[in-house]
Amino acid sequence: MASPHAKLLTRSKTPFAEAPWQQGLPSPYYKETHYRFREWLKKWVDDNLMELADEWEEIEDDAxxxxxxxLFAKEGFLLPFALGVRVPQKFVDMAGGQKLPGGVPPGEWDNFHDFILIDELARTASNGVVMGNYGGLAYGAGPIVHFASEGLQKRLLPDILTGKKRISLAITEPSAGSDVAGVSTVAKLSDDGKHYVVTGLKKWITNGIWSDFFTTAVRTSGKPGDQKGISFLVIPRSEGVRTTKMKMQSAGSGTTFVEFDEVKVPAENLIGKEGEAFKYIMWNFLHERETIIYVALRFCRVCIEDATNHANRRQVFGKKLIEQPVVRYNLANMARQTEALQAWTEAIVYQHSKMTTNQANILLGGNTALLKAHAAIVVSDIAREAGYLMGGTGLTKGGIAARIERIYREVNGLATPGGSVAVMLDAGVRQAIKTVGLDPSKL
Ligand SMILES: Cc1cc2nc3c(=O)[nH]c(=O)nc-3n(C[C@H](O)[C@H](O)[C@H](O)COP(=O)(O)OP(=O)(O)OC[C@H]3O[C@@H](n4cnc5c(N)ncnc54)[C@H](O)[C@@H]3O)c2cc1C
Structure with a gap:
């Protein structure tokens, strides 16, 4: 009945702390390569990141x-960070034949490896550790991987995929967040057509402070509010680029204010076609939203694990907390929401794994937006309930509630970036109305 590979996994002994497949229950989704990768990665995270996560937000030393x-670069993580759900050989070659983490053969890397990758990193309960190392590269390199010319890919990716250079995604502006079409950073092509001159401001750019390149949404024509006329330019850190680190509620991912003041950018740094980037931005969001969902899901399980362990230890009114029916009721509410989130997430991961990028964007874009909103709401509820269950300890930094306290401060960092809850709920319904009944094979 159980998966023959389940014996490969070490697992928490706390109920609901692991996904059903990780507890040894049968699942149609996971193959031997997923079990092996998960086990390798869990150990790697335990050995390299767990302790670091507790001090991550306080580290000021950029070196x-x-x-x-x-460390991530050496272990081969940057390839899957940048590529997401598939790792074609041409990119492995650009990374100098780099091996993937855990020795997964590139041809086998799929959506479930991608899910496991983020799931295990998020066990640190630190969005700073995850997004501080992953966010800029994953979301900033995506448009180059999917839409740039071979020439631009060959020029930029070898250094980016091996960690010699860093990159981030710069779309949001002080006056254009949810409304991406409001972008007003201007890129003007020079008379000889050799370079653009870029002027504008970008805000909340993950990893921006450490970046050598900014995959930047600029306006090459039209006016703020027009979807047409937005282009993607890779802007190197150069004269006229100024970055300032922002102080955030949950720190550690290098959130940055970026100013471009008449920056000269080679015309060959244009990604894809001029004026077409609104579509590229929307496509890039699909994977970004999936990864935020994975973080939220693991955070739910971490909260349940640490709160349940506390309830099994803590004596109040002469009894362990877990012996109080109200406490079990609260844990049950956390568990049912998490298990439902897991099932919906796995269904979307599977559906995406069977589709082309075009099909996935059209047919899964709406449901993924709904799921992203749902995940943010669920993790917010669970972090609050888990915090209550810990009493005063839940408000205390460090110690047995350290992960819950951190996650509680992270929940809006999952609700807002990549599309806020209200915007995702609306987008989910609008997309469903547009795409209902479409035949995937005709896309
Ligand atoms: C930690 C962090 C990291 C980020 N990283 C990046 C990054 O790397 N690159 C990048 O380009 N951007 C990044 N962002 C920016 C992020 O994408 C935006 O914050 C987000 O899109 C929301 O935009 P806004 O903050 O301007 O809020 P607004 O768009 O001003 O929205 C404010 C509120 O109004 C609500 N709202 C908006 N429209 C509607 C509507 N039609 N109906 C109902 N309610 C609505 C929203 O839900 C939200 O609650 C990051 C943000 C944060 C906080």
């Missing part, structure tokens, strides 16, 4: 943070 990023 120390850079060393951790280089």
């Amino acid at each position: 120390k943070l850079a060393k951790v990023f280089q």
Whole structure:
């Protein structure tokens, strides 16, 4: 009945702390390569990141943070970070034949490896550790991987995929967040057509402070509010680029304010076609939203694990907390929401794995937006309930509630970036109305 590979896994003994497949229950989704990868990665995270996560937000020394990023680079993480759900051989070659983490053969890498990758990193309960190392590369390199010319890919990706250079995604502006079409950063092509001159502001750019390149949404024509006329330019850190680190509620991912003041950018740094980037931005969001869902899901399980362990230890009114029916009722509410989130997430991961990128964007874009909103709401509820269950300890930094306290401060960092809850709920319904009944084979 159980998967023959389940014996490969070490697992928490706390109920609901692991996904059903990780507890040894049968699942149609996971193959031997997923079990092996999960086990390798769990140990790697335990050995390299767990302790670090407790101090991550306090680290001011950029050289120390850079060393951790280089650890990821050495272990081959940057390829799957940048590529997401598939790792074609041409990109492995651009990375100098780099091996994937855990020795997964590139041809086997799929959506479930991608899910496991983020799931295990998120066990640190630190969005700073995850997004501080993953966010800029994953979301900033995506448009180059999917839409740039072979020439631009060959020029930029070898250094990016091996960690010699870092990159981030710069779309949001002080006056254009949810409304991406409001972008007003201007890129004007020079008379000889050799370069663009870029002027504008970008806000909340993950990893921006450490970035050598910014995959930047600029306006090459039209006016703020027009979807047409937005283009993607890769802007190197150069004269006229100024970055300032922002102080955030949950720190550690290098959130940055970026100013472009008449920056000269080679015309060959244009990604895809001029004026077409609104579509590229929307496509890029699909994977970004999936990864935020995975973080939220693991955070739910971490909260349940640490709160349940506390309830089994803590004596109040002469009894362990777990012996109180109200406490079990609260844990049950956390568990049912998490298990439902797991099932919906696995269904979407599976559906995506069977589709082309075009099909996935059209047919899964709406449901993924709904799921992203749902995940943010669920993790917010669970972090709050788990915090209550810990009493005063839940408000205390460090110690047995450290992960719950951190996650509680992270929940809006999952609700807002990549599309806020209200915007995702609306987008989910609008997309469903547009795509209902479409035949995947005709897309
Ligand atoms: C930690 C962090 C990291 C980020 N990283 C990046 C990054 O790497 N690159 C990047 O480009 N951007 C990044 N962002 C920006 C992020 O994408 C935006 O914050 C997000 O899109 C929301 O935009 P806004 O903050 O301007 O809010 P607004 O768009 O001003 O929205 C404010 C509120 O109004 C609500 N709202 C908006 N429209 C509607 C509507 N039609 N109906 C009902 N309610 C609505 C929203 O839900 C939200 O609650 C990051 C943000 C954060 C906080």
